Amino acid sequence: MKAKYDYIIAGAGCAGLSLAMHMIDNDELSQKKVLIIDRELKLNNDRTWCFWEKGEGLFESIVYKRWEQISFNTEHNYCRYSILPYQYKMIRGIDFYNHCLQSIKKKPNFELVHHSINHLFSSDDSTGVMLGEEWIAAEYVFNSIPPQKPLLNSKEYWLWQHFKGWLIQIPAPHFDDLVATIMDFRVQGTEGDSAFCYVLPLSPTLALVEYTLFSHSLLDPPFYEKELLNYINSILGIKDFEILEVEEGKIPMTNYNFDLSQNNIINIGTNGGQTKGSTGYTFNFIQKHSKQIIENLLHHKKPLIRSSSKFRFYDSILLRLLDKSIYPADLLFDKLFSRNKIQQVFKFLDNESDIGEDLRIISSLPFKPFLNTALGHLL
Numbered sequence: 001m002k003a004k005y006d007y008i009i010a011g012a013g014c015a016g017l018s019l020a021m022h023m024i025d026n027d028e029l030s031q032k033k034v035l036i037i038d039r040e041l042k043l044n045n046d047r048t049w050c051f052w053e054k055g056e057g058l059f060e061s062i063v064y065k066r067w068e069q070i071s072f073n074t075e076h077n078y079c080r081y082s083i084l085p086y087q088y089k090m091i092r093g094i095d096f097y098n099h100c101l102q103s104i105k106k107k108p109n110f111e112l113v114h115h116s117i118n119h120l121f122s123s124d125d126s127t128g129v130m131l132g133e134e135w136i137a138a139e140y141v142f143n144s145i146p147p148q149k150p151l152l153n154s155k156e157y158w159l160w161q162h163f164k165g166w167l168i169q170i171p172a173p174h175f176d177d178l179v180a181t182i183m184d185f186r187v188q189g190t191e192g193d194s195a196f197c198y199v200l201p202l203s204p205t206l207a208l209v210e211y212t213l214f215s216h217s218l219l220d221p222p223f224y225e226k227e228l229l230n231y232i233n234s235i236l237g238i239k240d241f242e243i244l245e246v247e248e249g250k251i252p253m254t255n256y257n258f259d260l261s262q263n264n265i266i267n268i269g270t271n272g273g274q275t276k277g278s279t280g281y282t283f284n285f286i287q288k289h290s291k292q293i294i295e296n297l298l299h300h301k302k303p304l305i306r307s308s309s310k311f312r313f314y315d316s317i318l319l320r321l322l323d324k325s326i327y328p329a330d331l332l333f334d335k336l337f338s339r340n341k342i343q344q345v346f347k348f349l350d351n352e353s354d355i356g357e358d359l360r361i362i363s364s365l366p367f368k369p370f371l372n373t374a375l376g377h378l379l
Contacts, residue, residue: 004137005035008129010117011144012038014049015269015286017100019142020110021058022290024103028298033109035136037129039116042097047247048165048208049096049283050180050200052086052346057287062095065177065202072337073184074330080179081342088180090200090208091283117145122263140303142293144269150256155316155377157323158254160217161280164224165210167245170238173204185330187231189213190223194322194329197231209236210247214322214329218250251280255316261304266293273307277315278322279349311351314358320373327369339364 007023009016020036023029067088071080104110119130120141128137152158181199189195193215201207211228213219232238251270258273260266268274274285293303321327336345340361347353348361362370 004033005111006032006139007034008136008138008141009034009036009144010120010129010141011146011269012036012042012100012112013144013269014096014283015144015272015274015290016142017096017104018058018286019144019268019290019293020104021100022287022294024107024110025058026294026298029294030107031109034111035138036104036110036112037115037117037131038112039114041114042093042101045092045094045245045247047093047249048200049091049093050088050182051281051284052083052088052350053284054085054087057089059091059096059099062091062099063089064092064095065090065200067178067180067200069179070342071179071181071184072333073181073186074334075186077334077338079338081337083342083346086343086346088182090180120262120265122265124263127264139264141265142303143265143267144271146269147252147258147271149252152254152256156254156256157316157319158216158252158256159214159319159323160250161212161214161253162218162248162250163210163212164221164228164248165208165246166228166232166243167206167208167247168232168238168241169244170205170241174236174238175199175201175204175207177201177203177207183333184231184235185333186235187211187227190215190219192325195227196330197228197235199236206244214253216323221248224248251275251282253277253280253319253322255312255319257312260306261302264302266303268293276349276351277312278318281349284350308351310355310358314362316377317370317374320377321369324373326373327366332365335365336361 009020068084069082070088104112115131117129121128126137127141128135183196185196187195187197193213195213197211199207199209209232211224255277260272269286274289275282289305292305296303322329
């Protein structure tokens, strides 16, 4: 079958649109024929991406808010950090979609269609997708369609990071909009699970407040709303507020070894293992993955990127600690943040630290639980 396109991108979410934008940003690849397929048009602000980053990234023009300070809270500790040269950045989903789609529409060799994909196929002879009754071929298909939860073996763990958030407006100044609270553990979860809130103040009277859990199962909607209301009333001390927007979602936290490809179908996003297993952070890993794919394509190599086995092992240990409730999450993250320079923590969580830096981080964590968990995972 003759290829109609150079590349097909299956799914126009964060991973698919990010890869398209990295292609557009490259002079050589921006001339390739690219088909992007998604079953629906993105019209709503359905999510918010937050990430730390040095310098300016590809999506700098749509960063909605940035902070140079963050805080971390437990019942027993409060830490506030300057994170320079990093910044903690926030991008709203609707701004991201609009920015990417407007850029794509300006490229005559990029085509966006809204359709459900019946089937992805790849053999020695051809690669492509089936839309309705039509087979469409390409050199590579980049697949970001979210995966279903797979069958796990005894060394694989799967938790859901699930959340609900309210963008709230209050009548009088209350928030310190210079500081983003990325974890506040002064909330209640379900038995054996870990829960925290984060607060992203956009102004002294406007903030996104989200209630988040790490657990094996999802909860009924009223539970999230009850805990959000309790946190805003009791912890933040806010009684009078208006809810302007609502967002909710779930992110898999897992060390499951996703299939990175099937012949010339290349998995990207969470489907390609780009969600950090121990934290759920995804946005920056998608950007790094997209850059690596572009680099391989430019050098005529297969765009298949292997993840670091070292960091997958670290994620496995942290996931086992949470999965088996071996050590309380609030104390674990408290030691991680309070005993290390925040810049070094970011580097470690970005999978960019060397072995010496890894050992310094690991030595700051509870030694016996960490060692027993590592041995338990290995054995």
